[in-house]
Amino acid sequence: METLMAAAASRCPVLSQASAASRETLMRHALLRHVERGTCIFSHGAAAESGYILMGGWIKITRTQPCGAISILTLHAPGETFGFADSIRRLPRSATAEAATDCTILSVSARSICQTMRSDSSFGNAILSHSFQQNDSLLQQLEALKIFSGIQRLACFLLRHAKPGNGRHIVRLPFHKHLVAHYLGLKPESLSRSLAKLKEYGVRTVPDGIEISNPGALEALIGETSDIRHREIA
Amino acid sequence: METLMAAAASRCPVLSQASAASRETLMRHALLRHVERGTCIFSHGAAAESGYILMGGWIKITRTQPCGAISILTLHAPGETFGFADSIRRLPRSATAEAATDCTILSVSARSICQTMRSDSSFGNAILSHSFQQNDSLLQQLEALKIFSGIQRLACFLLRHAKPGNGRHIVRLPFHKHLVAHYLGLKPESLSRSLAKLKEYGVRTVPDGIEISNPGALEALIGETSDIRHREIA
DNA sequence: CGCCCTCTTGAACCAGTTCAAGCGCAGTGG
DNA sequence: CCACTGCGCTTGAACTGGTTCAAGAGGGCG
Structure with missing residues (x-):
């Protein structure tokens, strides 16, 4: 358990920039939890009592x-933190967090965060940075939404999440395409069509994810923006 | 001059939360400048040497x-600050800042910011918050882009910038509609059409800006989202 | 007055949505 | 063992919001 911490x-x-002593303090009040997909970690409007560090999922x-319309603001990968801002400010949650896959999370009490x-001060700096x-x-997300088309945004997403695996680049999608679609500001059907169109660019759906055989082609796709008209704006 | 500071x-x-002493320090190395519309304050990739406080414009x-495609990431009103993050981190500018109107800006050297x-510590907290x-x-911007239509985003924008002036709400737009359009992720023509459609909701273009006679109607417009289908998503 | 610049309007076009149907697959129960 | 069902994903066809390109209206200024 301690070693896991x-x-x-x-x-x-964030933690790695804190001093050993403060890490110690934080961990004393930390709690490691496994939650399954769909579990709500905290919900919009509730009191913020912890910051979270995502260990897996x-x-x-x-x-x-x-x-009733839902927008997906961010997705967090292992190693990232979430829910710190609300808990440091002691404001009600500004959004809802939910496990998109089975997850392992470490929750740190708001009080110990503030105390540390x-x-x-180096921990404070870590939080700031x-x-x-x-x-x-x-x-970056905003930029993409404002000037890129759906297909380009998808290409960005794939490139960002691609892990080079024995020769070819593979994107593992541990969660539903639904989720990716909404994250990209698209409907699931549009995502599906976009993926189909990307076949010409060397993108194939394989059993364990999505394979990118030619990253360069995707980069080129992102590069060419139709909206050249507004090179100069007041 | 001193009183202006x-x-x-x-x-x-940000400054108001700092101690008197640190304000003093900061102001000693601050520089007040008037710049006219179109002036570039700093540009993407350049070294970050100052944080800025916007006094007017x-x-x-x-x-x-x-x-060559340009995206407008944020707009800053008087009282707000910009360019702090880059200068604190001592990273190259992550974006370009330009005066959208004639502006009065106060620049504070990166060194004195870091020193302060x-x-x-209360200044550090101010920066963090x-x-x-x-x-x-x-x-909020992201959310709007992902689930609202152009007209709804425009309605949001108007409501957010409306100042109640003798009975009616007025939005002063000191800069070109071009700019608003791009900020909202629209083309100027679409903005124009959207504004035309909003006439039914009590929005009129008057000599000194845009008049909102019925804010409630706009709120209702924002409330009704077509995308009810996805109330529940995995 | 004529020129430039901003904004609006019109018509054709395209990306993305909507609604509906179909496919493949896992889980369930007869 | 196979039909039945439910779910995630894909595909098709009609539709809509927003873009594109082009033209015109209005306003400020030399």
Whole structure:
């Protein structure tokens, strides 16, 4: 158990920047949990009592409109953290977190986070730089939504998640395509069609995921934007 | 001049949370500038040497793809800050900042920001909470892009920027509609058409901006999302 | 006045949605 | 063992929101 915690600490970019002493403090009040797919970790509007570190699996962060429409804001991979901002500010949850796959998560109490931030300035810096990074990835998503078409966004997504595996690049999708579609701002049907179109670019659906035989082609696809008209805007 | 600086400090949510002493330090190396519309404050890839506090006017933050397509990531109103993240991290600029109108800006050297962060923990907290807020607004933008139509996004934008002026709500648009369109992820023509459609909802273009006679109607428009199908997703 | 620039309008077009049907597969129960 | 059912995914056809390209209206300015 203790070793697992240590492993957590070294994997997580936030924790790894904290001093050994503060890691110790944080871990004393941390809780390791396994949850299965679909489990709600916290929900929009609830009181924020913990920050979470994702050890395994994928988490989706969503928000639901009064009318019932759901938007998927972010997806988190192992090693990433989520739910820190709310708990540090002690505000109600600004969104809902749900396990997109079976997950292993480490929850750290808000109180110990705040305490550690006060006592260990390097931990504070880690939190800040983490927030900046989150910001960057949101900006990237925004950019993609504003100027790329659905197919281009899909190509981006595939390239970003591709792991080079013996020669070819493979994207493992441990969760439903539903989820990917919504994350990309598409309907499932459109995603399916987009994937079909990407066959010409060397993208094939294989048993254990999606295979990319020619990453260069995808990059070229992203590069060519139809919207050349607005090179210059006031 | 000094009084103007003081005014700056009290207006800006980041500075106002800093101690008097750190404000003093920051202001000693601050520089007040007036720039006219179209001036580039900093550009993507350049070294980040300052954070900026916007005293008057509007700033747009953009990013340009290799192919020449430009996306407008954020718009900043008076009182807001921009360019802090890059300068604190000492990374190259992650985007370009340009004056969308004539602007008055206060630039604070990266060095004095970092110095102050080290000496005054409440300033560090202010920066952190600022980053969190930025995060929130990006999430809101993302959400809007993923589930709202262009007209709904426009309605959101109008409501958010409406100032109640003697009975009726008025949105002052000091900059080109071009800019608003791109910010909303639309083409100028589409924005124009959307505005035309919003006439039925009590939105009129008046000499000094856009008038909203019935905010409730706009809220209702945002509330009704066609995409009810996906109330429940895995 | 004529020129430039912003914004609007119109008509054809395209990406993505909607609704509906069909496929393949796992789980269930006869 | 095979039919039955439910679910995720794909495919097809009609439709819609937004884009594209082109033309025109209005306003400020030399």
